[in-house]
Amino acid sequence: MPEAMASPTIKHWLVSKLLMGQSWRSYLKSLLTPFNIIAGIILAVGLPLTFIRFTQGIGAVSNLSNANPWGFWIGVDVLSGVALAAGGFTTGTAFYLFGLKKYQPVVRPAVLTGFLGYFFVVVGLCFDLGRPWRLPYPMLVSYGVTSVMFLVGWHVALYLTVQFIEFSPAIFEWLGLRKVRNWVVKLTIGATVFGAILSTLHQSALGALFLIAPTKLHPLWYSPFLPIFFFISAIAGGMTMVIFESMLSHRIFSRQVSPAQHLQLQEITLGLGKGASAVLFTYFCLKWIGVAHSYSWEWLNTPLGHWFLLEVFGFVLAPCLFLFWASRRNSVGLVRLGAIWAILGVILNRVNVSMIAFNWNQTDRYVPRWSEIAITITIITVGILTFRFMVNRMPVLYHHPAFLGDKNH
């Protein structure tokens, strides 16, 4: 054991910061929970698959092919992941820039969700990229400035940094580094402005990626407005994800939140529900302007046309109206239900654009292999474990008592 070698201060630091003041034995014992056992089983499947992926190639674990170069990892891990991680930028902008002070309690958890969301998007991308160790190449080696992907690459890298800066005060509070904390806090407004710009551009750029495939993407989904569709739906996805994530956090970490905060969260949930409803309505209208602009009405009465109608009515307009109705009724529970509905709608859209409506006219269609889905579930699990690790240790859901008097931006 390292205890014998480590100086008492380091040992004390480790115990208080990492084990939350418990002994090794009681800490390990506290880990034996049903959730952790499930997580352990997931990792027991996912880690060997990861090994196979990085020793035998992408083809050994996936159904990706020459005809279908992008699949589940791009559609779910990357496209849906980035859209749903937009909560950090939407709440940050609402609170710091628009001055909507009531959202203050959800800003830090949302920024953490956003940061970890993007981080694990990049982890997921590393499974999909042929040579992931060349990830910095577009920044350092060769610049393909005519590529929308170049913009995505740069922006995700920059935005990851910005979100780290936005979240870092929590880390410095945890470590008790007041000077650094108070210095980095001064960057908050700048980081929020920069983050909003980067988010606008890369959220829309993910939609713009498909502008180059007019013959491959079904006419009901292909539109010159794809960048705007992706941007607006990401705002709705981000807001509803904050509703969903804060609901889970307040349940799982209930010991960290006071009754007053619970009440506050209800107000916030209702406000976010109303906002998300408005954004979804805008998105719904835009989708139809897209159909009108491309004049693709004739496609509506085809099998994929019905699928499009299901997406737009069943997973955009329906959650929109449901959220509106639920927030008017002041029903927090129903707003949360509507948020989950809207989140599924955003994922459905990304899956449609990247998989179901893509190569729709080809004979060689893509269906994900179980191992692709298992790897995605593994990445999400590791993401949740990391989130829990940080929330258990850092002042995310509550204010650090020693920093109450310090400025927050």
Added chain:
Amino acid sequence: MGNINRRTFLKFSVIAATLGAAPSAKSQENFSGWPERYGMLTDTTLCIGLNCRKCEEACKKVNNLSRKNLNLSDNSVFEHKRRTDPENYTVVNRFPNPNKPETPYYVKKQCMHCDEPACASACLVKAFKKTPEGPVIYNKDVCIGCRYCMVACPFGIPSYDYFDAYTPQVRKCTMCYDRIQQGKIPACAEICPQEAITFGKRKDLIALARERIRSHPERYHPHIFGEEEAGGTSWLYLTGLDSVQLGFPNALAKTAYPELTRGFLSAVPLVLTIWPVLLVGLYKFSQSRQVKESPESTQNSVEESHAGSNGKPDN
């Protein structure tokens, strides 16, 4: 094609490449392609397909591709449509001829070597390059393997080494760029016993194709596929049927593929310049409003709500 011609051309291309920055930057606007570029003309009415596929064999030979699954006398390969893959940079497919069922058409498929390639405009590390000589070539040393080029290519040509964990590459026809530089012609054009594939300056090939259509209107569909499709390609096709009946992509626009994302990319600087001002303006506005409302109570209320919470950590 005489040697002198080629040498003069190569000299020209070197000069053009050195001074190249200007014309290639202009390519964003009205660049109609490198004037002396080479091309290939496949006359699908001449290809015999059955028991031949010599072009596939020659291609494998010059590109050092595995010949394990190659059996030229096995005609069952024509029973389904094949696509290009890491072992086959070119494949010949069979299509029924509704006018003369006993003589189906055979169509050789490979990279079209677009004048303004979708793959090159899509690549975030500039791994693809349209050479002044015509071929679109790939640089494996910068490729990160995102496969956006494969999403972008309207002809479905680039393929990937999905079973190579450490050095996977995008694979496609190079139009024998190395051989062209050595003064040779592409292997498939050299081997073709039917002379169905002609190598030459693209503008000469277009003239040749027009001449064939004019002198044999009964033989040819009156259209040179590739002359304008996707902004024009170096590889051209003469066909006896409409190209869609021969497996070419449907509804292919004449606009060059880089055009499709140009609008979005030109909006980027606007967002970069307008949003900071707008957002900081909003920030200042929201601040001034709060100060006017109640200079201190806002600040206090935020803090009170948290001071009030006995949010203690579990540790």
